[in-house]
Every structure is written in structure tokens, then in C-alpha cells.
Amino acid sequence: MSSTSFRDSALYPVVFMLVVSVAFVGVLAAMFRFSEQKIEAYKREQYERMILALCADSLAAVSGQSVDEIIASYPDSYNNFVKPMDEGSQPRRAYAVNHQERLLAWVFDIGGKGLWGSIRALVATTPEADRIIALAIYEQMETPGLGARIGEPKFLGQFRRKLVIQEGKAVDFELIPEDQSPTADNQVNQVTGATITSNSVLKMLREEISLIHASLKQEEER
Amino acid sequence: MDISAFLLFWAAIFTSNILLTNFLGMCSYLSVSREVESSFGLGVAVVFVLTVTAGLNWLMYQLLVWLRIEYLQYIVFIVVIAAFVQLLELVIERYVPALYYTLGIFLPLITVNCAIFGVSLFLVIRNYNFLQSIAYGAGSGIGWLLAILMLAGIRAKLKEKLVPAGLQGVGISLIITGIMALGFIGFSGVAPIQ
Amino acid sequence: MKLREVFLTSAFKENSIWRQILGICSALAVTNLMLNSLIMGLGVIFTLALSCFTISLIRNHTPRSVRMMVQTLIIAAYVIIVDIFLKANLPQISKQLGPYVGLIITNCILMGRAEAFASKNPPLTAMIDGIGAGVGYTLVLLCIAFIRELFGFGSLFGFELGFLKPWWTNWSIMVMAPSAFFLLALFIWIINKKYYKVG
Numbered sequence: 232m233s234s235t236s237f238r239d240s241a242l243y244p245v246v247f248m249l250v251v252s253v254a255f256v257g258v259l260a261a262m263f264r265f266s267e268q269k270i271e272a273y274k275r276e277q278y279e280r281m282i283l284a285l286c287a288d289s290l291a292a293v294s295g296q297s298v299d300e301i302i303a304s305y306p307d308s309y310n311n312f313v314k315p316m317d318e319g320s321q322p323r324r325a326y327a328v329n330h331q332e333r334l335l336a337w338v339f340d341i342g343g344k345g346l347w348g349s350i351r352a353l354v355a356t357t358p359e360a361d362r363i364i365a366l367a368i369y370e371q372m373e374t375p376g377l378g379a380r381i382g383e384p385k386f387l388g389q390f391r392r393k394l395v396i397q398e399g400k401a402v403d404f405e406l407i408p409e410d411q412s413p414t415a416d417n418q419v420n421q422v423t424g425a426t427i428t429s430n431s432v433l434k435m436l437r438e439e440i441s442l443i444h445a446s447l448k449q450e451e452e453r
Numbered sequence: 454m455d456i457s458a459f460l461l462f463w464a465a466i467f468t469s470n471i472l473l474t475n476f477l478g479m480c481s482y483l484s485v486s487r488e489v490e491s492s493f494g495l496g497v498a499v500v501f502v503l504t505v506t507a508g509l510n511w512l513m514y515q516l517l518v519w520l521r522i523e524y525l526q527y528i529v530f531i532v533v534i535a536a537f538v539q540l541l542e543l544v545i546e547r548y549v550p551a552l553y554y555t556l557g558i559f560l561p562l563i564t565v566n567c568a569i570f571g572v573s574l575f576l577v578i579r580n581y582n583f584l585q586s587i588a589y590g591a592g593s594g595i596g597w598l599l600a601i602l603m604l605a606g607i608r609a610k611l612k613e614k615l616v617p618a619g620l621q622g623v624g625i626s627l628i629i630t631g632i633m634a635l636g637f638i639g640f641s642g643v644a645p646i647q
Numbered sequence: 648m649k650l651r652e653v654f655l656t657s658a659f660k661e662n663s664i665w666r667q668i669l670g671i672c673s674a675l676a677v678t679n680l681m682l683n684s685l686i687m688g689l690g691v692i693f694t695l696a697l698s699c700f701t702i703s704l705i706r707n708h709t710p711r712s713v714r715m716m717v718q719t720l721i722i723a724a725y726v727i728i729v730d731i732f733l734k735a736n737l738p739q740i741s742k743q744l745g746p747y748v749g750l751i752i753t754n755c756i757l758m759g760r761a762e763a764f765a766s767k768n769p770p771l772t773a774m775i776d777g778i779g780a781g782v783g784y785t786l787v788l789l790c791i792a793f794i795r796e797l798f799g800f801g802s803l804f805g806f807e808l809g810f811l812k813p814w815w816t817n818w819s820i821m822v823m824a825p826s827a828f829f830l831l832a833l834f835i836w837i838i839n840k841k842y843y844k845v846g
Contacts, residue, residue, distance in 0.1 A: 243710055244710040244712050244713045247708065247709065247710055247713065247717070248713045248716060248717065251705075251717055251720060251721070252532075252720060255528075255720060255721065255724035256525065256528065256724070258724070258728065259524075259525070259528070259724055259727055259728060259731070260522075260525075262728060262731050262732070263524055263731055266731055266732075266734065266735035269735045270731075270734050270735055270738075273738055344579070347578070348578040348579075349578065372578070374676065374679075375677070375679075375680065375683050375743070376679040376680040376683060376800075376822070377679060377822055377823070423817070423819050423822060424819050424822040424823050426641070426642070427641055427642055430642075476672060476675050476676065476824050477672055478672070479671035479672045479675065480668055480669050480670070480671050480672065480755040481755075483668050483671060484668050524727075527723055527726075527727055527748070527749065527752055528720065528723045528724060528727065531719050531720075531723045531752060531753070532716055532719060532720055532723070534719075535715050535716040535718075535719040535720075536716050538715065539712070539713065539715050539716055542715075543712070561715050561758070561762060562755055562758060562759070564715055564719055564758065565719070565752075565753045565754070565755050565757070565758040566753070566755075567672045567750065567753040567754075570749065570752065570753045571749070571753075574749055617836065618839070619835070619836040619837070619839035619840045620832060620835070620836045620839075623665075623668055623832075623835055624832040624835045624836050624839070625832070627828045627829070627831050627832035627835070628828065628829060628832045630828055631825045631826075631827075631828030631829045631832070632825075634824065634825040634828065635825045638823070638825070
């Protein structure tokens with residue numbers, strides 16, 4: 232009787248595959264669980280720092296501290312001035328920026344679809360949500376060096392104090408080439424070679440802020 | 454997502470061609486396009502793999518979400534693709550051995566064809582439903598097939614002896630593809646597929 | 648086989664990009680900036696070293712029918728391990744690498760080396776071959792990125808070249824992917840003439 236080793240049986244590949252899979256996935260899962268907290272904590276901190284940075288100017292104007300002082304004194308300044316709103320109380324995740332009981336600004340977590348994936352941003356607006364105070368993008372999957380340049384200060388800086396809702400209607404933004412000087416308030420310099428991504432940002436702002444503005448108005452009228 | 458699967462299918466073939474717009478799936482495309490015959494064979498294999506794995510991976514992703522282990526998606530997707538390609542390799546070796554020998558190493562390399570992995574990732578990112586995934590997978594596959602046939606056809610017609618010796622083969626293929634890609638940039642934004 | 652020879656062969660003589668035509672997709676995507684090319688290159692080198700070593704280690708036990716799945720699993724696992732490690736300990740670098748993780752897993756070079764070399768050679772040799780392939784790949788990437796970044800952004804490694812500012816207009820085409828096609832073709836042409844003495 233010939234003896235066939237386990238190696239030659241049809242079961243061997245299955246067992247082998249299983250063992251290798253379990254081994255590697257096990258290592259992965261362990262690494263993930265182990266680092267999960269650290270990664271989450273880091274993400275959380277970056278997120279909160281971003282919120283703070285968005286409204287640092289507005290806070291500096293009324294609180295007497297300088298912009299740098301406010302940013303440097305995280306997490307105290309964050310806990311002092313920023314208050315997360317309850318889930319569901321606003322159409323998007325919202326943070327209220329208060330100074331001495333007075334609402335200075337809102338910061339909303341908004342999202343849209345870019346070319347390669349979704350874009351998630353934090354936008355600071357005036358209490359009426361009709362004008363952007365500042366914009367920051369915290370997640371995107373666009374091509375680095377191309378579409379991803381929407382995350383650069385050069386592109387985002389254009390949105391400081393930009394009017395988005397005028398007389399109840401969304402402002403019609405227009406993209407102009409990167410090196411051209413804007414001649415009107417509704418003109419935005421695009422990122423060269425990334426028209427679709429630049430447009431995605433405009434679309435996201437228009438749609439999200441219109442939604443938020445309408446919802447706030449409804450609240451007011453109640 | 455409100456895009457009809459039908460529109461997705463056609464957009465994936467023409468206006469958002471996985472190879473000429475997203476530049477995925479280059480390696481085998483450049484090497485196998487030497488002959489129209491093997492290009493067609495590889496292309497059909499890719500269509501098949503793309504359509505089936507798009508569906509399979511959509512199902513796997515729902516399972517991963519249900520089990521709260523989405524971080525394993527890269528591994529699961531690529532292993533599903535690898536398993537399916539391995540199966541396909543065995544079938545082709547058995548029933549169409551001529552194709553098996555022509556394709557050589559490029560058959561197992563379908564596994565790491567970024568186009569296939571890319572489609573699986575895209576359908577997760579863009580939140581397609583099952584029907585949309587299949588349509589997008591099939592369309593992308595046919596788009597890839599179209600692109601490789603175009604290149605193979607051009608290379609067949611091209612009088613290669615007129616091409617400088619250093620550019621023959623890969624060099625001229627890259628230039629031709631570059632020109633085609635430039636042309637396809639004109640399609641951007643025509644059909645919104647997300 | 649002397650290790651030095653193995654390294655030089657996989658890095659230059661049998662270079663992944665210009666000789667074997669593998670790893671093209673990523674070469675098109677990341678070469679718009681030199682920094683991105685470097686990060687991608689280092690990621691690929693590291694993963695190549697680890698995966699070739701491991702695949703070679705179990706090569707005599709891997710059944711033929713599942714070898715591709717095993718190779719893919721190992722490659723993907725290492726890429727993700729590297730990604731998680733960076734996310735937890737070097738988050739800034741991880742942010743740069745983020746979009747490229749998927750590209751490394753499907754980088755044909757990894758599978759190509761695993762299939763062609765690692766599955767048939769002892770671990771240390773396989774690892775050196777892997778590293779060589781990665782280094783060769785990175786060098787080609789950097790060469791192309793040098794031109795693309797210089798002409799497309801007027802900078803190198805992110806540093807704007809001040810003396811170019813006043814009179815230089817950026818070439819938009821260099822920023823977009825098709826330029827990589829043309830540059831790569833040109834590069835291959837030059838290499839073929841000088842190195843392989845073709846034509």
C-alpha cells in the first residue's frame with residue numbers, strides 16, 4: 232500500500248492557505264487593535280486643532296488673546312470656546328464657537344465627492360451661515376500634487392470671508408485660471424490641471440451651506 | 454446613488470475609461486498589445502474577472518461592514534481577485550492551452566492588474582449598489598479591452614521599421630498611449646459617475 | 648550567485664520599469680513630485696524586501712495551486728502592516744503615503760519578483776533581489792519626477808527654485824499624467840541607446 236503524504240492530498244492547499252491567512256490576518260488584527268486608540272487619539276486632536284485654527288482670527292478679535300496664543304493653548308482654548316452640538320440638532324455635525332455666551336461662529340463638518348473619493352471639510356461660518364469665515368479640508372483622496380492641492384493654503388485661503396448665500400440664494404461661483412487675478416467676488420482660482428476637483432469643492436460648498444442655511448432659517452422662524 | 458447602472462456601464466467604457474482616464478492596468482496593456490490575438494484573449498479574460506470580482510467584492514464588503522472589520526478590505530479584495538484568477542488560470546490551462554502559453558506570466562499578473570483592484574476600491578468609495586457595481590465592473594472591463602485592442606491595432610498597422618530602434622516596442626506604445634490619454638482628457642466631466 | 652550581482656542585475660540590467668515593463672501605473676501617478684516618488688519608492692523597497700524574504704522562506708511548502716493567493720496575501724499584509732505602523736508612529740509620513748497604499752499592493756513588481764525569483768531562490772538572495780528591484784524602480788521614478796516637477800511646478804523636492812520665478816511659466820502638461828508616458832518613452836529610448844546599445 233503506497234502511502235501518500237499529507238502534502239499531496241487535496242486538503243493540504245486548503246489547510247496551508249488557512250494557516251497562512253490566519254497568521255497574517257492575526258498579526259494585522261493585533262497591530263490594528265493595538266494602535267487603534269493611538270491613531271484615533273491623534274486623528275481627534277488634529278480635527279479639534281483644525282476647528283480651533285479656523286476660528287482663531289474671530290476669537291482673537293474679541294478675546295484679547297493673539298491668534299498664536301489661542302492656537303498654542305490647545306486643549307484649553309478648545310474646551311473654553313468650542314462646544315460640540317448634539318448629534319441630530321443640526322443637519323451636519325456642528326460646533327458652536329462662543330465667547331462669553333455669545334455665538335461667534337459655527338463650524339460644520341461637510342462633505343462632497345471629489346474625483347477619486349469623497350472630500351470632507353470643516354467650514355467655519357458666520358452665525359447666519361451665509362458667509363464662510365474659513366475653510367479647511369481634513370480628508371480627501373485626490374491625486375497628490377494635482378487635485379490634492381485643494382488642501383493647500385493657497386487654494387483654501389481664497390474662501391476666507393467669502394459670501395456664499397446672497398439674498399437667500401446660493402452665489403454662483405466661477406472658476407478662473409490659477410494665475411489670473413479675480414475681478415469679482417464670485418471668482419475662484421482653480422488648481423491648474425484639476426478642474427474637476429476644484430469644481431467638486433465649489434459644489435460641496437454650495438450644496439452643503441445652502442442646506443445648512445435653509446435649516447437654520449427654519450429654526451429661526453419657529 | 455442615483456446614477457443608472459446603464460449609464461454607468463457606458464460611461465465606464467468611454468468617458469471614464471479605467472485605463473485612459475484613471476491610468477490603471479498599464480503593465481499588461483503595454484506588453485501584451487504586441488499582437489491583436491493575445492490582446493483580445495487577455496482583454497476578454499479581464500472583462501470576465503472584472504465583472505465577477507466587482508460583484509464578489511461588493512458582497513464581501515457588505516460582510517466586512519456587518520462584522521465591523523472594514524480595515525481588512527484591501528486584503529480581502531485582493532485575495533478574492535487572486536483566488537478567482539487562480540481558478541481562471543486552471544480553467545484556461547485545461548481548455549484553451551494555446552492562450553495559456555501565449556499569455557504566460559500575464560495571466561497570473563491579472564491578479565495585480567491595478568484596474569481590477571481599483572474597480573473594487575472605487576465601488577466602495579463611491580457607494581455603488583450591487584447592480585451598479587456589476588455594471589461598472591463590466592463596463593470597465595470592456596473599456597480596458599477596447600483600449601488594448603486600440604493599441605494592438607495601431608501597433609499592427611504601424612510600420613515598426615520606421616520607428617527608431619530604441620523606441621520600438623514599449624517606447625512607441627507609451628507615446629501612442631500618451632496621445633490617446635490626452636484625447637480622453639477631453640471627456641472629463643461629460644458623464645458624472647459618482 | 649553572488650549577492651552583489653543579484654542586486655545589480657535586478658536594479659539595472661533587468662530593471663523593472665524599462666526592461667520588464669512592470670510598475671508603470673504608479674510611475675505615472677506619483678512622478679509629478681519628487682517627494683512623492685521617493686516615499687513611494689521607499690515603501691516599495693521595504694515591502695519588496697519583506698515579502699520576497701517571506702515568500703522565499705515558505706517556497707518549498709507552498710502548494711502550486713494556491714501560490715498566487717499566498718503571494719498576494721503576504722504582499723498585501725506587509726503593505727498594510729507598514730501602513731498601520733506609520734499611522735501610529737509617524738503620522739506625518741503616513742499622510743503622504745496614504746493614497747499610495749493601494750498602489751503598492753497592486754504594483755506588478757512585487758508580484759513579478761515573487762513569482763519569478765523569490766519562489767525559486769533562497770531567502771537572503773530573494774531579499775537582495777527584491778531590494779535591487781525596488782532601488783532600480785525608485786531611481787527611474789526620481790529621474791522622471793525630476794523633469795516633471797521642475798517643468799511643471801518650478802520646484803525640486805518641494806523647494807521652489809527662486810531664480811526661475813520671474814520668467815518661468817509652468818508647463819501644465821507636466822502636471823498631468825500623459826506627460827509621464829512621453830517622458831518614460833524618452834527615458835527608455837536613451838537607456839536603450841546607451842546601455843543596451845540598440846540602434
